Amino acid sequence: MDWLLDADPAIRWQVMRDLGDEPAEEIAAERRRVGTEGWGARLLALQADDGQWGGGTYSPKWISTTYTLLLLRLLGLDPESPQARDAVRRVRDGVTWKRSGDAPFFGGQAETCINGMVLQLASYFGETGDLVEALIDGVLGQQLDDGGWNCEAPLHSHRSSFNTTILVLEGLLERERSIGPDAVIAAARSRGEEYLLERRLFxxxxxxxxxxxxxxxxxxxxxxxxxxxxxxxxxxxxxxxxxxxxxxxxxxxxxxxxxxxxxxxxxxxxxxxxxxxxxxxxxxxxxxxxxxxxxxxxxxxxxxxxx
Structure with a gap:
């Protein structure tokens, strides 16, 4: 525990919450530091004026807007913090999918894997509206008969992919966290979970x-x-x-x-x-x-x- 706590605020607050059972106010105080100190602050400072990171929406890996936002979520940047709100506003206003006719970032695009990531980000950072609802409908409509998802379906495969399935499951779980229980999403998650469990996860x-x-x-x-x-x-x-x-x-x-x-x-x-x-x-x-x-x-x- 001492070794884990001798770390960046992004790790410290999660250790305090998940392993140390510290008081909620102390956990929240440590989490607020993610937006102002250490790795979180460094990532936020790298956002360009046009809202992008790395000069692109999905590429170059792993420094593009999509992957940087995913990392900020893993660090636990508080979505209600002023730093998160400002960064997400700039993404919402300025970042688009060039290959999809400059479609807005939080509307996603054609590939299921990417849409699973975008759904997770939209849900975590509190994005709502018709774009996100259409994104959810699209992801749910791409679930395969075996319960999972595959970004190469239906042209190249009719079997699910572990990579795609975990991305979509994480997105759907984050969505339910943001809006509360949803019977349709819960049923889709249950089928996706069963796909992984039937295979003992590997x-x-x-x-x-x-x-x-x-x-x-x-x-x-x-x-x-x-x-x-x-x-x-x-x-x-x-x-x-x-x-x-x-x-x-x-x-x-x-x-x-x-x-x-x-x-x-x-x-x-x-x-x-x-x-x-x-x-x-x-x-x-x-x-x-x-x-x-x-x-x-x-x-x-x-x-x-x-x-």
Whole structure:
């Protein structure tokens, strides 16, 4: 805990909330620092006058507007803070999808993966209106028969993708958090969750083999990529009792822990970054340690309560 708390405010406030059970006012005070100090303030300062980061809407990775906003959300920038409101207003007013006829940013575009990300951002930062409603309808209408989503459907695949499915599930969950329970969204999420659970979060349903070994190594930020820890973080965030079909994934998280009690950074998704937050693959990662510990706390807490 001392090591985790000796960190940027973006990590500190989440440790205080998810592992330390600190008083709400102290957590809120620490969270406010994300917009004025450290990594959060550095990212906000890099926004251009036209509202963009990195000179683009989705590219270049990972410094474009989309990925920078996703990172600010992971840091926990308070969407009600004046810093967040100003940054999002500039995005709303100035950032568009050039390949979609200059469509507004928060309306999304054609690709399901991107629309899952945009839905998460719109919901987290409090965007509403017809554009967002159309975005939700579009995402819901792209759900496949097996319960998941795939950005290559229907032209190139009729099977779902873990990468696309987790992005859409995160977006739909954030939407329900912003507006309250919604029966249609909840039903779609349930089908998407079942797609992951039937595969134990990383195995082929038909053969039982690990689908992609890279999914068993944990990166941060995950960007558009799926991995087992990201899947578990989604289920933790969604609340409710853990499903027994997550047990093998939980065991994998435990095995990834080092002898010093920490988890390493693994499988970094390389592209341009605004700046580095950790020391590279193989080294102890505060982000992965925080994420793994809160997943295990969720799992173990539920098991203790059941006993």
């Amino acid at each position: 195995r082929s349903r038909s053969t039982g083999e690990v689908i992609r070994p890279a999914w068993t190594r944990f990166s941060f930020p995950p960007q558009w990529h799926y991995d087992v820890l990201r899947g578990l973080e989604y289920f933790r965030s969604a609340g409710g009792a853990p499903d027994d079909r997550c047990a093998e994934a939980i065991d994998l998280v435990r095995r990834r822990r080092r002898d010093d009690g920490r988890w390493p950074l693994q499988n970094t998704h390389h592209a341009r970054t605004h700046f580095e937050m950790e020391d590279g693959d193989g080294n102890p990662s505060r982000w992965n340690t925080l994420r793994a510990l809160r997943v295990l706390r969720w799992w173990d807490g539920a098991r203790t309560a059941q006993a």
